[in-house]
Amino acid sequence: MTVMIDRLAIIGVGLIGGSLARALREAGAVKSVVGIGRSRANLEDALSLGICDEISQDAVQGVRGADMVFISVPVCAIPSVVGEIAPALSPGCIVTDGGSVKAAIVRECEALMPPGCHFVGGHPIAGTEHSGAAASFATLYRGKRCILTPTERTDPAALELVARLWRLTGADVCSMEPGHHDRIFAEISHLPHAVAYALVHAVGMADVEGENVLSYTAGGFRDFTRIASSDPAMWRDIALMNREALLKSIDGFSASLAELRRRIDAGDGVGLSEFFTIAKQFRDGIL
């Protein structure tokens, strides 16, 4: 494999950034990787795990000479990180990200690019509920989708290079408009996380004659709520940044739950069977 990137800077060497670096190194697509972050301990983990060749707690210094910068910090921090590094970017540098919300990030980051540098928005549809460099692994993206969100301002060559890199990780790459991305992911990702957090919150607070009801949970509860163990800071940022679309999704869900409640309250067995059957058919249809 020919080297495609001489110097890749990863800002936020956690699950997403660390896994991208590992996959590209394994593919032989990058010559050197500099890992950038706030805490020394996580960066030292990244260095000792062979994710990076160098580490830096100074983003401005770290991105100097990079031909590509990948940003994988919580979404609300992405535009401010880009604003901070913009004056230090080398001519021709491509800046891309892995944030779970796209419209606001793409709009703000495109506007922050110095002349000759290019921003490409991205979102790999892969993850776990674990965080940090130590949670990353090279095969995370294999067989998963990666969505790129170009606009009319996106440089076609930069888009193509970012797409080729993601394909090297084993991901299936597709493109869509940033706002469309945010509406889809409000429904299929941000709403389920909100519901999982709300469910565990409610059950954790439930008082059944002083019993700790969580101690009785089994497979179903655990499967359904695994994602409520995800990093709260990451999900706070996603909820705030995709607020409008998420509120719409929560309203749709609330209406559905209210309808279910109504059928239970009315003792409407036929209505309940119909409700559960429709949901089961949708669920069974997911490949």
Ligand code: NAP
């Ligand atoms: P992570 O494992 O917690 O990694 C985030 C990294 O960013 C950490 O290494 C953290 O290190 C650094 N960081 C945190 N806040 C920062 C800030 N304000 N400024 C600079 N660095 C900061 O999280 P992740 O799961 O990789 O998620 C990273 C991004 O990927 C997020 O934008 C998320 O929306 C997106 N994403 C996540 C998933 C998923 O399932 N996890 C899937 C797709 C996309 P320090 O604290 O040491 O700085």
